[in-house]
Amino acid sequence: MEIDSLGQPGFPGPLIVSRQYGGNPPAPGDGESGSFGAALSMPRASGGLKASTRFRSFYKLPEKLCRHSDGNFLYYAVVCNIHYLGWAEGRVRLYEYEAKEILKARGINVPIGLLIPGHEQSTPIDSLVPAVAKVQTQRGRRQKLGGVVAVDSVTSALEIVQKMLGREIGGEQVHHVLLEQRIPFEEEYFLGVTYDSLARRPVAVFSDRGGVDIEEAAAFQPDRVHRLVINPCKKFRNYHACDWLCGLGFSGKRLRSLTDIVNRVVSMFFEYDAFLLEINPLARMADDNFVALDCHIDIDGDALSRVPLKHVENLSNRAEGTRRLTEFERRAREIDELDYRGVAGRVVECPGNLGLLIGGGGASLTIFDAVRDCGGRPANYCEIGGNPTVRKVKELTKLLVSQPNVEKLAVIMNVVSNTRADLVARGVIMGIREAGKDPCETIVVFRLPGSGEDECRKLLNYYGIPFSGRELPIDDAAALAVARCNKPVGNAEVSHGHFD
Amino acid sequence: MGMFIEISVRDKEFLRTAAARALVDACPVEIFEPVDRRVRVNKDQEDECTLCGRCLEIAGDRIEIIKHYD
Numbered sequence: 001m002e003i004d005s006l007g008q009p010g011f012p013g014p015l016i017v018s019r020q021y022g023g024n025p026p027a028p029g030d031g032e033s034g035s036f037g038a039a040l041s042m043p044r045a046s047g048g049l050k051a052s053t054r055f056r057s058f059y060k061l062p063e064k065l066c067r068h069s070d071g072n073f074l075y076y077a078v079v080c081n082i083h084y085l086g087w088a089e090g091r092v093r094l095y096e097y098e099a100k101e102i103l104k105a106r107g108i109n110v111p112i113g114l115l116i117p118g119h120e121q122s123t124p125i126d127s128l129v130p131a132v133a134k135v136q137t138q139r140g141r142r143q144k145l146g147g148v149v150a151v152d153s154v155t156s157a158l159e160i161v162q163k164m165l166g167r168e169i170g171g172e173q174v175h176h177v178l179l180e181q182r183i184p185f186e187e188e189y190f191l192g193v194t195y196d197s198l199a200r201r202p203v204a205v206f207s208d209r210g211g212v213d214i215e216e217a218a219a220f221q222p223d224r225v226h227r228l229v230i231n232p233c234k235k236f237r238n239y240h241a242c243d244w245l246c247g248l249g250f251s252g253k254r255l256r257s258l259t260d261i262v263n264r265v266v267s268m269f270f271e272y273d274a275f276l277l278e279i280n281p282l283a284r285m286a287d288d289n290f291v292a293l294d295c296h297i298d299i300d301g302d303a304l305s306r307v308p309l310k311h312v313e314n315l316s317n318r319a320e321g322t323r324r325l326t327e328f329e330r331r332a333r334e335i336d337e338l339d340y341r342g343v344a345g346r347v348v349e350c351p352g353n354l355g356l357l358i359g360g361g362g363a364s365l366t367i368f369d370a371v372r373d374c375g376g377r378p379a380n381y382c383e384i385g386g387n388p389t390v391r392k393v394k395e396l397t398k399l400l401v402s403q404p405n406v407e408k409l410a411v412i413m414n415v416v417s418n419t420r421a422d423l424v425a426r427g428v429i430m431g432i433r434e435a436g437k438d439p440c441e442t443i444v445v446f447r448l449p450g451s452g453e454d455e456c457r458k459l460l461n462y463y464g465i466p467f468s469g470r471e472l473p474i475d476d477a478a479a480l481a482v483a484r485c486n487k488p489v490g491n492a493e494v495s496h497g498h499f500d
Numbered sequence: 501m502g503m504f505i506e507i508s509v510r511d512k513e514f515l516r517t518a519a520a521r522a523l524v525d526a527c528p529v530e531i532f533e534p535v536d537r538r539v540r541v542n543k544d545q546e547d548e549c550t551l552c553g554r555c556l557e558i559a560g561d562r563i564e565i566i567k568h569y570d
Contacts, residue, residue: 389529390547426504426547433503455551459504462569
């Protein structure tokens with residue numbers, strides 16, 4: 001029986017099944033990528049542990065990303081830092097079926113499966129049952145949300161697939177379902193490669209507690225989670241994997257199979273500029289061969305132009321991780337794309353009332369943190385830098401202060417060198433005025449020492465806005481902004497550069 | 501006219517000379533643009549002026565940069 005005769009909710013036209021993959025992989029993978037790709041994509045945290053921790057918790061963003069850094073959140077800072085994640089490009093997560101196609105192409109066994117709907121010639125599914133129907137979403141915990149269902153007959157498979165398509169799971173609409181052959185296996189393992197920001201290196205992680213959340217395994221049975229720090233400047237060799245796995249007690253055919261898989265996975269990690277490559281579970285069958293039953297690959301969004309993923313559709317438009325851009329953030333991104341000069345538009349929306357225009361040498365997370373420390377409620381995380389044009393700053397400021405919940409705006413930056421303070425000031429004032437507000441009443445703090453500082457001071461004084469330079473520490477500027485956010489600001493309260 | 505900056509050309513005829521063409525290349529923010537056989541000031545760009553003074557080096561006192569906030 002074929003299922004291309006069926007309709008599907010939310011999708012016009014017949015249901016077409018077809019992309020078939022899995023089964024026996026081709027011959028062992030071709031050449032391995034250079035290690036420098038990894039060095040280039042090494043995480044760079046700009047805000048520090050404290051800032052990024054609070055940033056994450058403030059957003060109530062999942063801790064899933066943090067688990068790959070041994071409990072510190074620098075990795076998350078990388079993910080949250082707009083430069084590297086950003087909400088600009090950041091990390092791009094592949095769907096399971098896309099990740100498995102890559103695994104298969106690199107010689108790692110995956111179950112035979114059908115993607116529904118597909119684009120090619122439909123394929124009978126009789127040979128797949130008993131099977132597993134898996135919704136293709138980018139969020140985790142699909143099984144707990146009912147997104148993974150075992151089916152024992154073609155009829156039940158079709159029913160389940162019909163129910164899954166168009167449904168919303170974890171806030172994400174299901175556009176594809178993967179129907180996969182159910183594989184009988186003996187044991188489940190976890191194998192992943194990610195970055196350890198403490199070690200500042202890639203790290204391979206292996207556990208015999210596969211099939212469950214690795215966080216749980218790490219928390220309750222840390223002795224069963226094993227790590228191998230990888231030197232990105234040296235080619236990863238088979239013997240590296242072999243030594244490691246020998247130490248974990250593997251031998252014979254299992255050792256040979258696993259060594260080969262670890263080597264391939266590490267190669268793929270570098271080749272695809274991945275932030276995360278995780279096979280969970282990696283199932284061992286009775287004949288000691290291994291099959292990747294599930295796979296996640298998160299790729300550095302800034303590397304999309306060079307990774308060999310030309311066949312993957314809409315990659316650059318894909319939302320990062322588990323969070324989608326809000327309309328506000330999307331508009332900010334459009335502003336940033338207005339002009340190649342400078343950065344002004346990498347924004348994350350927050351539920352507070354204090355607009356923030358922050359940045360300067362990676363200080364944005366620190367400033368955001370300082371505002372939170374003082375009890376402030378930021379309306380956004382935002383950063384500018386690289387000497388953006390007046391027009392970009394104007395448009396961004398207009399967007400920030402036009403939010404209904406935004407009452408005040410704080411411009412706090414580290415000492416700038418290439419960004420001109422006076423040009424930023426022009427943009428800020430123009431933006432506020434175009435938003436129909438009074439710059440003097442709206443700006444609570446303007447701390448922007450550095451290039452163009454004198455001109456900036458003159459300009460702000462003309463509009464009755466106090467200018468602050470190096471004499472006002474960032475922490476004090478944040479405290480001042482929060483204090484002034486809840487009371488009127490005007491000429492009478494101007495305190496030039498001193499925290500009152 | 502820009503909100504903060506205004507480029508005032510005292511000698512309008514200068515903008516018709518070949519020497520004025522150098523303004524187009526010199527200005528880093530495209531305040532000067534060629535139109536037909538002359539150069540004109542793009543009023544939409546005035547506020548982008550970085551105050552680099554390159555135009556003043558070329559045009560001397562035939563051009564003035566007016567800061568409305570100064």
